[in-house]
Amino acid sequence: MSTYHENAVDADIAVIGLGSMGSFAFWQLASMGKSVIGFDRFRPGHDNGAGHGETRIFRTAYGEGVAYVPLLQAARELWRKLEAETSVELYVETGGTMFGPKDDNFITTVQESVQQYQLPHKVYEGPEAKKEYPQINFQDNQVAVFEELAGFVKPELAIETAVKRGEDLGGTVYTNSPVTRIEPDDDGVSIMCGDKQFRVKKVIVASGGWTSKLLPQLNLPVSLERQVLVWYKARNPELFTPDKFPIFSRVSKGRGFYGFPSLDGETVKVAFHHGGVTADHPDHIDREIHESDLLALTEKVKKYLPNLIPEPVKAKTCFYTNTPDEHFVLGPAPGLQHVTLLGPMAGHGFKFAPIMGEIAAELATDKTPSLDIKMFDPNRFQ
Ligand SMILES: Cc1cc2nc3c(=O)[nH]c(=O)nc-3n(C[C@H](O)[C@H](O)[C@H](O)COP(=O)(O)OP(=O)(O)OC[C@H]3O[C@@H](n4cnc5c(N)ncnc54)[C@H](O)[C@@H]3O)c2cc1C
Secondary structure, X not given: OOOOOOOOOOEEXXXXXXXXXXXXXXXXXXXXXXXXXXXXXXXXXXXXXXXXXXXXXXXXXXXXXXXXXXXXXXXXXXXXXXXXXXXXOOEEOOOEEEEEEOOOHHHHHHHXXXXXXXXXXXXXXXXXXXXXXXXXXXXXXEEEEEEOOOEEEOHHHHHHHHHHHHHHOOOEEEOOOOEEEEEEOOOOEEEEEOOEEEEEEEEEEOOHHHHHHHOHHHXXXXXXXXXXXXXXXXXXXXXXXXXXXXXXXXXXXXXEEEXXXXXXXXXXXXXXXXXXXXXXXXXXXXXXXXXHHHHHHHHHHHHHOOOEEEEEEEEEEEEEEEXXXXXXXXXXXXXXXXXXXXXXOHHHXXXXXXXXXXXXXXXXXXXXXXXXXXXXXXXXXX
């Protein structure tokens, strides 16, 4: 901790928030040989933020925009890199199917992605898709794009692994340590955390849904949206193992229904994408599960996954930090020198964590980002 000598610093760079994104920035900075300190208001791998619930979808054929594909290809390499460095399995390639009405913007953009980047894939009409994956009751008027490189990553384990690897490479972690204020000046940044003060040259803010509370002066037009993840038992669990069942995402008009293979050999996790209630603060998210959270999802299960028993056996809440255009926030924080914003990441950021962490580390070390991040410019809201 600094005792405030004029030029004394506690580290080159601080990462505030060691959740989905910050954990990876922390690992990348430590890998670069930088002195880095990381803070989290909880213990990394916790279930109070956006990075929990056992699985997150990874896909490269990207309905949210073809421009994301190079980032996803780079992210995939980095998922494998962290696995190789730690011998921990984080990314399971099951293949994935995105399906929906032929003319839906999401599906047509998925198809553009596979064509433009020659991603290994197959396209089926509904009846053919049903023959290939009888676990899913594809509708006759739907088209299904099967992407080979899709799969799932393991959020809690990934966050813990990235933080641990960063520590092994020399980084320092402060857990259960909420940062209350950051004060940039010409020479660096002062960080207030409880009764302690730290001094660093640069800061990466990766505090997810709490960013608007930490930096209210940015007036980020983000909103918090509660989401619910629900597990159902399979009648024939052997049909839902990761080698037999792909991740799936059925999207239409911006709303979605998605699910994963079984991790425990008994249950399958499914959820809706969007449609949740909003909250004014991450600490005020309703964590209770209500009957109304389950009814519509159970109806979808009956319609699309007849081999699941339509009685929820487990559920968890989580939240998105949505941006108006659903693109991420990544870049220098407007008006705050030496501060890089890494997030908020809307409702689809987890799969990108390694590449977002790497680019934030590049920005914080005054390097030119290795990939195009124009669409994430924090200034676009002003
Ligand atoms: C239900 C659900 C399903 C999702 N499914 C997918 C999916 O399948 N695929 C996908 O790619 N994405 C998915 N997402 C989106 C993805 O999980 C998020 O985009 C991502 O987790 C956001 O990461 P983050 O680092 O910004 O936030 P978080 O992971 O919440 O991290 C923020 C961290 O900052 C810490 N923090 C906050 N304030 C402070 C402070 N003042 N001081 C210190 N620490 C602080 C918090 O404790 C937290 O650890 C899903 C999200 C949800 C909720």
